[in-house]
Amino acid sequence: MNGLTPNSLSSEERGRLLDVSDSESDRDNAINLAAQNTSVPKLAGILSPLDSVRSVPWRVLALRFAWFLVPSFLQGRSMREKIRPAKLGPTAYLDGMRGIAALFVYFCHYLYQCYRIGFSWGFEGNYNFMRFPFIRLYCAGPAAVCVFFVISGYALSYRPIKYIRSHNLADFATGLSSMAFRRAIRLFLPTSISTFMVVCLVRMGVFEWTREFATQDTYLKESREPHPKLLPTAYEQWVQWGNIIFGGFKVFSWEFYEGFHALDPHLWTIPVEFRCSLYLFLTLLATARLQTKYRFLTLAVIAFFTYANSRWDFLLFLSGMALVEWDYIRGAHISGPALPFGEKEAKTTSPTASIKLIFWNLVAILGLYLLSSPDHGGLETPGWVYLWSLIPKWWATEQYRYWQATGSVVFVLAVGHLAWWQRVFNSRVAQYFGKISYSLYLMHGPVNKVIGYHWQKLVWDITGVEGNAYTVGFILGAFFCIPSVIWAADVFWRAVDIPTVKFARWFENKLIKVD
Structure with a gap:
């Protein structure tokens, strides 16, 4: 048996979408990436002048640790090829799309504390070019979250739908059982570790270095996120952490923004992902x-019930499931591997192909606009x-989600028909951010509050915070803050x-009953 056996991983759990020819060796290469990084490429050449150092084990370990801290894209050609293999599967573009969406979420959380980015072009007479539709997507975090959920629904449904359509219910049952078992580990173990690190830094007093900055509207002129609090005792701090992690498993509650607010408010989507995954x-x-x-009829009924209850989150997961089956029906995943960025397919000159190309490009534009x-x-913004x-x-709560959710489904649908858009998301940059997307989501909040605030204050104390000097200082600070976050996410x-x-795979295999 292959595919979704206990020894295989769903595309969502691996942080990338599955190739059609998803061989066991490919899975091992993807999973053993971290272990392989501990050995430095061509390390002998680097250390040959340091024979005396090599004889001391702790120094060798220190050098290896230092090399591990080097960003993966600077660790040589072999590492870069693992980040983006020469041969990409037909759904690899969705991994790149998720990576860009994760980057835009970070930009949103970086910008919204200093600028009013939630409004669009023309609101209250503000015609700033950066708020124009399409342009403002670079910091449209809520829209990016909608894209996340569509892709999550797609990735989690990819192999189950394949087995359903091939009437391979044995592998379907085995695979679905494996995915359901490992889903909590996949989502909450990294989250537990990232918040554990936050608690450690809080107890060490690191967050106190930027606490004053985090509470001053002199610097953060629009909004201020809650700064993790130093509780009177370590016991209270760790009890709080335990309660926060436990709260993330609230599958019986449909409330948003629960669980992680005290340590990292950005992680509210993790319990939502978990709930929606189980329902999917x-x-x-x-x-x-x-x-x-x-x-499809049953799915439509469930989707309508979900829509009638304003559950845009689960509706997007269901949309991802529908898109997967539609792609299988139209044969989207049997045409061969995806083309790398910069390579083009042979042009078709038939009128029908041209009409389809124009149509799907218009659909993509519509999706981006929504x-x-x-x-x-x-209701007060031109064009809206x-x-x-x-x-x-x-639809009383979070009305802005209505069209953003619609747009995410429309855009993902359209990109599935447009090779040039797929090549954009198959580029090295997009694929890199796709690989680190979950880590970027977990790391950007704490790193920004510990390192980013420090850099930003340092720059603003030089440039000033009035008028254009505020923007100049913000941009200069970004040259330090953004690389710091990306580096932390990479590590x-x-x-x-x-x-x-x-x-997660090892743990499941240990518990599987051998008949």
Whole structure:
């Protein structure tokens, strides 16, 4: 048996989407990335002048540790090829899309404390070019979260739908069981480690270095995130951490923004991902034996019920499941490996192909426009008044999610038909951010508060915080803050995220009953 056996990993759990020819060696290469990084490429050449150092074990370990801290994209050609293999699967572009979305979430959280980024072009007479639809997507965090959820639904459904359509229910059952068992480990073990690190830094007093900065509207002029508090005793601090981790498993609550607020408010999506994953597994199980048309009909009924209850999060997971099956029906994953960035397919000149190309490009533009929906003030914003008036009155909470969620589904659907968009997301940069996307999501909050605030204050104390000097200082600070966050995410990816996937597989294999 292959595919979703206990010894295989779902695409979502590996942090990348599956290739059609997903061989066992490919899986081992992806999973053993961190272990291989501990041995330095061509280390003998680097250390040959240091014979005396090599004879001292602790110094060798120190050098290896220092090399491990070097960003993966600077560790030589072999490492770069592991980040982005020469041969990409037909769904690799979705991994790149997720990576860019993760980067945009970070930009949102970096910018929104200093600028009003939730409003769109024309609101209250503000015609700043950076707030124009499409342009503002670079810091549209809520829209990026919608894209996350569509891709998560797609990735988690990818192999189950494949087995359903091939009537291989034995592998389907084994695989779904494995995915459901490992899902909590995949989501919460890295999260537990990242928040554990936060608590350690809090107890060491590191967060006190930037606490004053974090509370002053002189620097953070728009919003201020909660700074982790130093509790009176270590016991209280660790009890708080334990309660926060336990709170993340609230599968019986549909409330948003629960669980991790005291340590890292950005992690509210992790419990949501967990809940929606479990409900998606249940939906896959319930519809596995149905004919395709009845599976789509059942999915539509569930989606309508979800829509009527304003559950945009689970609706996006269901949309990802529907897109997977649609892609299988139209043969999107049997045409061969994806083209790397910069390479082009042979041009087709038929009128039908040209019409389809124009149509799907227009659909992609529509999706991007809907993703650009403002977070606030849509009824007073040019270009959005009519669309916001169409939002149902019963969609009372987070109305801005309505069109952003719609846009995420439309855009992902369109990109599946557009080779040039896929090449963009298959580029080295996009694929790199796809690999570190989960680590970037976990690391950007704490690193920004410990390192980013420090750099930003240092620069603003030089440039000043009035008028254009404020923006100049912000931009200069970004040259230090952004690389710091990316570096931390890169290290966390290799040190924690990849080993977590390997551990989840090992742990499951240890518990499997041998008949």
